[in-house]
Amino acid sequence: MRFHIVKRDQLVWWKSWGVRILSVIVGLLVSALVTVVLTGDNPIQVFATMVDGAFGTERRLWTLGQGIAILLCISLAVTPAFKMRFWNIGAEGQALMGGFAAATCMLFLGDKMPTGILLCVIAVSSILAGAIWALIPAYFKARFGTNETLFTLMMNYIAIQIISFFVYKWSNPVGSGKIGVINPDTRAGWFPIIAGKTYLLNILIVAVLTIAMFIYLKYSKHGYEIAVVGESENTARYIGIDVKRVILRTMFLSGALCGITGFLLVCGTDHTITRETIAGRGFTAIMVSWLAKFNPIFMIITSFLLVFFEKGATQISTQFGLNDSFSEIITGIIIFFIIGSEFFLNYKLKRDEKKGVAK
Amino acid sequence: MLVQFIQRAMMQGIPLLLGSTGEIITEKAGHLNLGIPGIMYVGSISGVIGSFIYETSVGPQNLNPVLAVLIPLLSSIFGSLVMGLIYCVLTVTLRANQNVTGLALTTFGVGFGNFFGGSLIKLVDSEMPSITLSATSNIFRTTLPFADKLGVIGDLFFSYSFLVYVAIIIALVASWILSRTRIGLHLRAVGENPATADAAGINVNRYKYTATCLGSVIAGLGGLYYVMDYANGIWSNDAFGDRGWLAVAIVIFALWRPHISIIGSFLFGGLFILYNYVSVPGAGIEVQELFKMVPYVVTLIVLIFTSMRDKRENQPPQSLGLSYFREER
Numbered sequence: 187m188r189f190h191i192v193k194r195d196q197l198v199w200w201k202s203w204g205v206r207i208l209s210v211i212v213g214l215l216v217s218a219l220v221t222v223v224l225t226g227d228n229p230i231q232v233f234a235t236m237v238d239g240a241f242g243t244e245r246r247l248w249t250l251g252q253g254i255a256i257l258l259c260i261s262l263a264v265t266p267a268f269k270m271r272f273w274n275i276g277a278e279g280q281a282l283m284g285g286f287a288a289a290t291c292m293l294f295l296g297d298k299m300p301t302g303i304l305l306c307v308i309a310v311s312s313i314l315a316g317a318i319w320a321l322i323p324a325y326f327k328a329r330f331g332t333n334e335t336l337f338t339l340m341m342n343y344i345a346i347q348i349i350s351f352f353v354y355k356w357s358n359p360v361g362s363g364k365i366g367v368i369n370p371d372t373r374a375g376w377f378p379i380i381a382g383k384t385y386l387l388n389i390l391i392v393a394v395l396t397i398a399m400f401i402y403l404k405y406s407k408h409g410y411e412i413a414v415v416g417e418s419e420n421t422a423r424y425i426g427i428d429v430k431r432v433i434l435r436t437m438f439l440s441g442a443l444c445g446i447t448g449f450l451l452v453c454g455t456d457h458t459i460t461r462e463t464i465a466g467r468g469f470t471a472i473m474v475s476w477l478a479k480f481n482p483i484f485m486i487i488t489s490f491l492l493v494f495f496e497k498g499a500t501q502i503s504t505q506f507g508l509n510d511s512f513s514e515i516i517t518g519i520i521i522f523f524i525i526g527s528e529f530f531l532n533y534k535l536k537r538d539e540k541k542g543v544a545k
Numbered sequence: 546m547l548v549q550f551i552q553r554a555m556m557q558g559i560p561l562l563l564g565s566t567g568e569i570i571t572e573k574a575g576h577l578n579l580g581i582p583g584i585m586y587v588g589s590i591s592g593v594i595g596s597f598i599y600e601t602s603v604g605p606q607n608l609n610p611v612l613a614v615l616i617p618l619l620s621s622i623f624g625s626l627v628m629g630l631i632y633c634v635l636t637v638t639l640r641a642n643q644n645v646t647g648l649a650l651t652t653f654g655v656g657f658g659n660f661f662g663g664s665l666i667k668l669v670d671s672e673m674p675s676i677t678l679s680a681t682s683n684i685f686r687t688t689l690p691f692a693d694k695l696g697v698i699g700d701l702f703f704s705y706s707f708l709v710y711v712a713i714i715i716a717l718v719a720s721w722i723l724s725r726t727r728i729g730l731h732l733r734a735v736g737e738n739p740a741t742a743d744a745a746g747i748n749v750n751r752y753k754y755t756a757t758c759l760g761s762v763i764a765g766l767g768g769l770y771y772v773m774d775y776a777n778g779i780w781s782n783d784a785f786g787d788r789g790w791l792a793v794a795i796v797i798f799a800l801w802r803p804h805i806s807i808i809g810s811f812l813f814g815g816l817f818i819l820y821n822y823v824s825v826p827g828a829g830i831e832v833q834e835l836f837k838m839v840p841y842v843v844t845l846i847v848l849i850f851t852s853m854r855d856k857r858e859n860q861p862p863q864s865l866g867l868s869y870f871r872e873e874r
Binding site: 326513525 | 577579631634635638639640641642644645646648649650651652653654655656657658659660663664667782787790793794797830831832834835837838841842844845848849852853855861866870
């Protein structure tokens, strides 16, 4: 008996999400198996630990929310570019440049203006820094067709080295190789604490951005143009869309949102900058966005999943004395399963009909 | 000093060479494997695990030299082969998006390396956060006996361990196969236009699987070389760093030709360690960080110039990054 593969029509939403949820469950079971082999504890205990790690205390809940907000923000940033089939894997560098702009403003303008104006100045400069870092590869892609995946990848490392350079140069105390918390006394450029919750402002900003991005992609003319360019550049040209302009505009937006992510991380979370500030989220964002099929609302779910695994697996590793990288293994396994499940959403296996014998 | 610099540059270049050769073979089949950094980590840690088990079971004094090389070598190959297979099943058979799969593979591979590295470090309970396998490493680093009798020539050309020569031979052979043989022609056809290749009777999936898995294994050897040779058998977490990405960069620099990749790797190796040898008067250690930026900037310039000149033979394989589905032609 042989099978062949045929393309499926679009599945109804509950079936497709059923398949995805099933794949997550299978992924979780495999991860549980791995964990049991490594720790020798029973799997229910392991899951309980994961849930505890993510939701256990109020503090953990807020960190979870904050983690989701940041990951969601950078995922929103890469989404319009991906929808256009522009593989921007340089979100890491773009966000880092945004964060760098924020840190620079905090360092040099911290005592020169009131916090409200300072935060506005920082926001604008972060957005510009991220956008410029994204426009460089976009320009070359639009003008010469330069491969954007490899270009943006290189831009990440250039950004990282620039930040390393300045982190050493401005290190505090001198020679420590760290900038340390910026303006710890005056708190200039720090996000204000709303209703006693440190991370509330971050989460609110990202919530607004999510809805805005959903509307932008779904209902605006720009969103439509992005979708057409992504489906077929020739069609886009034929119906009179200026492809180069769309590429540049979309990458400007993508970079600007990355810049905002950097701004949220530096002013709203860490209050410092290191070369590790973005911590690989620029790459994780690609998975978040892709798994959610570029839908900003679904991205809330996918970024929740990834942050949950990260926090949960970190808790497992502390509780059972494993090391931190355990969470990356678990995340990897589950993502493999989700990626694999996409196949069953797009294709189905059909049994070959018997040939030869006439009926 | 100059001789020493060239030696170090070559040693630094070998992991990059193996990584980029592996990636070139993979990309020629039309698969942009961004999992190479993760695969190199896995190749590295698998070798470490293999030799760790062997060293602790017989004791570092009475290693059998052949086994001491073979065990890490085979376990490294096994580790990276499994990684390559995961990538293939997802991208070739299940037609998943290559960028996403590759990045997930890198997350997984780096995590895998650091996790088992960390666990082994805990197991040996040493004061340093690293595992030292000097005995195995010494065997790996055995050089030709007559090398030091030949003066500068000996230092420059014959003072390396066997993996260095293996890496260069692999690159030359790969280059020859890609450009001069029927298999290479078929492979390139698969990468340029799988539908045409399929119509010509080439088994597209078999070529994709073979090339990607072979590429992974070769890249994994780069990780093994790094830990056993370059780092003198000392594994510490994250020490391998961004070399995997640099290997991906060299693919562009070499215009998808393994023999140019040899020169590219040594050049990048030199750029990578340049900051140790160049001192700018009056500048602090921060300038080092700018020197480390040079390889990436050079790659960018090459990338821009090749796309501007738009010569057909210098372009990436045409179907790079796209899945092939026969019924969709």
